[in-house]
Amino acid sequence: MEKLLKDLENGAGVYSWGDGILHLKVPAGVKLSKPVYLTQLLGENDPSEDKQSIVFYLGPGSEADVVITDRTVADRPFHITRQLTGEFADDATLRLYLLQEQGTQTIWENTINFNVFGHFTLGTLCLGGGNITNRIQLFNGAEGATADVFGLNIASGTQQVTNAVTVTHRAPHCRDRELFKQILDGEAVGRFEGLVQVNPQCPGADSQQTSRNICLSRTARAYAQPQLIIDTDDVRCSHGATVGQLDEDALFYMQQRGIPRHEARLLLLSAFLNEVIDKVTIDGLRERLRMMADARLRGDLNHCVACGVCKKD
Amino acid sequence: MLTIENLHASIAGKEILKGINLTVGKGEVHAIMGPNGSGKSTLSNVLVGHPAYTVTEGSVTFCGKDLLAMAPEDRSHEGIFLSFQYPVEIPGVSMVNFMRTAVNEQRAYRGLQPLSANEFLKLMREKRALVGLDSKLANRSVNEGFSGGEKKRNEIYQMAMLEPLLSILDETDSGLDIDALRIVAEGVNKLHTRENSIIVITHYQRLLNYIHPDVVHVLYEGRIVKTAGPELALELEERGYDWIKEG
Numbered sequence: 024m025e026k027l028l029k030d031l032e033n034g035a036g037v038y039s040w041g042d043g044i045l046h047l048k049v050p051a052g053v054k055l056s057k058p059v060y061l062t063q064l065l066g067e068n069d070p071s072e073d074k075q076s077i078v079f080y081l082g083p084g085s086e087a088d089v090v091i092t093d094r095t096v097a098d099r100p101f102h103i104t105r106q107l108t109g110e111f112a113d114d115a116t117l118r119l120y121l122l123q124e125q126g127t128q129t130i131w132e133n134t135i136n137f138n139v140f141g142h143f144t145l146g147t148l149c150l151g152g153g154n155i156t157n158r159i160q161l162f163n164g165a166e167g168a169t170a171d172v173f174g175l176n177i178a179s180g181t182q183q184v185t186n187a188v189t190v191t192h193r194a195p196h197c198r199d200r201e202l203f204k205q206i207l208d209g210e211a212v213g214r215f216e217g218l219v220q221v222n223p224q225c226p227g228a229d230s231q232q233t234s235r236n237i238c239l240s241r242t243a244r245a246y247a248q249p250q251l252i253i254d255t256d257d258v259r260c261s262h263g264a265t266v267g268q269l270d271e272d273a274l275f276y277m278q279q280r281g282i283p284r285h286e287a288r289l290l291l292l293s294a295f296l297n298e299v300i301d302k303v304t305i306d307g308l309r310e311r312l313r314m315m316a317d318a319r320l321r322g323d324l325n326h327c328v329a330c331g332v333c334k335k336d
Numbered sequence: 337m338l339t340i341e342n343l344h345a346s347i348a349g350k351e352i353l354k355g356i357n358l359t360v361g362k363g364e365v366h367a368i369m370g371p372n373g374s375g376k377s378t379l380s381n382v383l384v385g386h387p388a389y390t391v392t393e394g395s396v397t398f399c400g401k402d403l404l405a406m407a408p409e410d411r412s413h414e415g416i417f418l419s420f421q422y423p424v425e426i427p428g429v430s431m432v433n434f435m436r437t438a439v440n441e442q443r444a445y446r447g448l449q450p451l452s453a454n455e456f457l458k459l460m461r462e463k464r465a466l467v468g469l470d471s472k473l474a475n476r477s478v479n480e481g482f483s484g485g486e487k488k489r490n491e492i493y494q495m496a497m498l499e500p501l502l503s504i505l506d507e508t509d510s511g512l513d514i515d516a517l518r519i520v521a522e523g524v525n526k527l528h529t530r531e532n533s534i535i536v537i538t539h540y541q542r543l544l545n546y547i548h549p550d551v552v553h554v555l556y557e558g559r560i561v562k563t564a565g566p567e568l569a570l571e572l573e574e575r576g577y578d579w580i581k582e583g
Contacts (some may be wrong), residue, residue, distance in 0.1 A: 035370070190459065270424075272424045273426045275387065276420065276424040277426070277470065278385075278409045279384050279418050279420075280434070281413050281438045281445070282434075282438050282441055283407075283442045284409070290429050291426070291428075294428025294429045295428060298428065
């Protein structure tokens with residue numbers, strides 16, 4: 024914390040938090056040595072409807088990790104819409120993680136909009152919520168700009184989660200990656216809507232969209248729609264999508280070695296998510312995420328293991 | 337140790353095993369040979385409780401217990417091990433995590449405390465050395481990207497870790513060159529004691545040059561049609577299976 028305060032004294036700063044707008048500034052050349060954690064707990068007395076906005080100012084060559092956690096701690100409806108946007112200067116690097124740990128009565132809409140002139144990493148990590156939509160629109164605006172977007176979603180009951188990602192290449196030699204993995208149970212619905220557009224005169228675009236889904240019940244639904252619009256020659260763009268169940272042969276193999284079927288299922292499901300979790304570069308967050316995903320998969324649906332706020336039943 | 341009586345089993349409504357009788361005593365090595373489609377793999381799958389197979393008649397007793405009433409994982413805990421003909425690749429699940437879970441589940445079943453991380457790694461190292469498994473393989477995902485020989489060696493390594501009472505080696509020789517075959521067989525021989533038993537399922541006699549059976553059975557059309565000493569394997573190698581089919 025002290026180090027962070029020192030960083031802030033060096034020029035990084037939270038400007039203001041009024042009218043539902045949070046301004047976060049990282050001046051030119053400043054590299055934050057520790058992640059900034061923003062946590063919102065929505066309790067009994069908070070408004071059930073809210074519009075929020077977070078505006079980033081990333082100076083040239085700046086670098087920051089930001090972790091935003093939104094958690095409901097009251098069992099009642101919320102409807103939150105939030106905009107995340109800002110100015111993204113040349114060679115700036117932002118790694119942004121959105122941790123969604125919400126109750127089943129929460130409707131949450133994130134709109135994430137950036138002109139990327141440096142390197143942007145975004146992880147949407149959905150461990151709970153009623154109806155979550157992450158609408159992500161990125162423009163790779165400078166030569167060599169990169170956008171790395173990934174997400175995981177563990178949903179059950181009647182949860183609905185949508186990740187809609189549009190990346191537009193407006194400059195040559197830009198790169199983007201989308202990797203989304205979902206585990207859906209009950210009547211949950213998970214959607215990945217991806218669109219990568221390479222504008223004219225943008226050679227060397229390097230793009231890959233991947234959507235992998237496991238449906239644990241016959242009533243769960245996974246929709247994957249990766250799309251490409253390419254108006255330049257000399258690009259490398261690929262996409263892939265799979266929807267499947269757990270590998271029965273692998274389950275039986277593990278059972279033969281003495282691992283009970285439910286444990287074998289958990290091992291396979293954790294393994295499935297690991298590729299996404301491993302993309303988180305903050306060690307503590309990665310471990311916590313693994314723990315939370317594990318607890319979620321074990322059926323501890325509305326509680327996370329590391330949380331002291333809500334009491335376990 | 338193992339008593340199979342009048343075992344009938346089918347897959348997808350088709351009867352494959354048509355009355356198997358077999359007794360394996362403590363410390364014995366039995367070879368089961370037979371032409372393609374005779375039911376060798378079905379027998380091994382039925383013994384470990386593969387869900388695709390249905391037992392329609394008969395009984396299997398293992399160390400005094402009704403084996404067929406047990407879940408696959410409990411059969412493993414009781415001491416039955418199958419070296420798979422086609423070991424399964426499990427991307428993303430590390431060998432360490434897989435083996436630690438397996439060993440500790442077995443210990444829990446037997447009322448023992450789980451091994452500490454250090455104890456477990458020590459055990460892994462020890463067994464790895466015993467069967468000559470490359471340490472690099474032990475750090476990878478289960479069987480992922482392993483060659484045919486490495487997969488079979490990994491099966492024997494798992495056998496060493498779990499110390500079963502009865503090991504069923506289902507065509508462990510398939511897909512192995514002569515050197516790999518020898519190494520795998522040596523691993524099996526190191527693990528064989530007077531306390532544990534082995535069933536070797538194979539088409540060919542060559543594996544039996546390395547793993548010496550006490551008894552050789554011939555399985556044909558779902559029944560054991562001939563049982564004799566190790567000399568039977570040599571005779572089969574020389575004369576093929578036709579004389580048995582005709583007889």
